[in-house]
Amino acid sequence: MTANASALAMVLEDFSKPLVPTQYPIPEPEPGAVLAQVTAAGICGSDLDITGGLDPRIELPLIVGHEGVGRVIATGGDKRDMFGELLQPGDKIVWHRAVTCGRCYYCAVKRQASLCMYRKVYGITLPCADPPHFNGCYAEVLYVRPQSEILKLPDNVDEAILVSATCSGATAAHAIELADVQIGDTVVVLGPGPLGIYCAAFAMERGASQVITFGTRDDLARMKLAEAFGCTSVNIHAVDAAERKQMVLDMTHGIGPDVVIDAAGTRHTVPEAIDLAARGGTVSVVGVAVPQGETPIAIYEDISLKNLRLQGVWVSDARHMYQAVQLALSGKYPMAEMVTHRLPLQEANEALAALERREGMKIVLTPQ
Ligand SMILES: [Zn+2]
Ligand SMILES: [Zn+2]
The missing domain is CATH 3.40.50.720 (NAD(P)-binding Rossmann-like Domain)
Structure with missing residues (x-):
């Protein structure tokens, strides 16, 4: 993928209607942002509430999907993960699904960023009409904003197993x-x-x-x-x-x-x-x-x-995502058995229908 190219996203244009495959231009990351290739996107139970119009926070059009794991395509300047590791193209990463401000009463005083007054979430409260468009994980790429914490992953990890850890x-x-x-x-x-x-x-x-x-x-x-x-x-x-x-x-x-x-x-x-x-x-x-x-x-x-x-x-903070990823990586529990379906991105509608029928445990989209 190069600049000026486009990438595929599955877009919710109307509630209770199938997601529409849509091409958007791939954005250049601003300083501190990361353009990530989504290699695994989880279908969450709440995605049915979102697509069905039951979540009062939703503004359309929306690229659904708040659970994602991927690889760095490009960074806006030097970008480091939560351990200070410089991120390079190709690195496997996981990002916090929320964009929080770090400065409001809940972030700065109460240290409960899950209650941030300006909290936004990929695939839920960041619609996709305007650039950078790629604000949800049912897509080939995600525009990871500078405010979202990032953790670099071991290169041998199976991304599909980690999507549940992100939500x-x-x-x-x-x-x-x-x-x-x-x-x-x-x-x-x-x-x-x-x-x-x-x-x-x-x-x-x-x-x-x-x-x-x-x-x-x-x-x-x-x-x-x-x-x-x-x-x-x-x-x-x-x-x-x-x-x-x-x-x-x-x-x-x-x-x-x-x-x-x-x-x-x-x-x-x-x-x-x-x-x-x-x-x-x-x-x-x-x-x-x-x-x-x-x-x-x-x-x-x-x-x-x-x-x-x-x-x-209510939801979670970056430390909780870190803890869940560590638990999944520990190998102490059969986390891999949770992943029952792996489907291509283009089959996002089928994936949602399977979840609606309560098939399997964790359905994962694997955009390539
Ligand atoms: Zn979720
Ligand atoms: Zn805040």
Whole structure:
């Protein structure tokens, strides 16, 4: 790829309509920016909310895709990664999916860049009508802005395995940090998708004594994978709510789980998460990406009487992406088994349809 050439992107022009293959001119990187060849782009569950028009943040047209891994094509001047390594064309890199300002109240004072007042995200809140156009990962190239942190990767890494680390993995790292999982804790994870699986792995890394995942009858393959990660799994269609609560009580000397991570991404599971949690426990609600409406909570029984901590988790910061990438690279968990489909970029619509049918676990586009 050279300057003045063009590259392919799959563009969302109208909600609930197929993405349109579109050529845009390849931009020159400004100082501090990186023009990256996208070699792997993850299809995220939230991409269905985005393409379906359920995410209120979306402005069209949009190149979908916020999970990406790639290679450096060109840099705007000398550009270094988070370890100070000078980036060269051909280097494999992963970038933080957000563009944050570093100077607002949340960035500078609270050190919670996930709440940055000016936060933008590739493939979500950066439309593509204007140059540099390449603002999403369902494309041959991504224009990585100067504000996005970059990590250089080992050259032998399989990029497809790392796409989950850039979104689900990073958000899971954030959830575990906020839930403050302790050595010996019992952790229940609702929803064994990539987010839930990463939460389970991070909980184990924190020293959880046992991790139990709840899934549905549609999640049998996912639950098998959770077991390969070291979890005990429960099919909620085979065991009713009272029975599964008793199972968890039996596994915790009648106490209940110290931490319940609701990674199902809807409001419907939150009451069960609260009911399961031990007194003094924490319920982490992670992965809710679009408005959900209300959920009943009995303030006295659910919250006060239990000293319950109800912890929301909104996206993640660069350190969480770093942690997730390190976890994936550690080789301790069968992360590769999460990647069930690899499809060419031109098949992005088929990939979204497969996700809608709940096929597989992680679908990855591999633009060439
Ligand atoms: Zn995502
Ligand atoms: Zn900020």
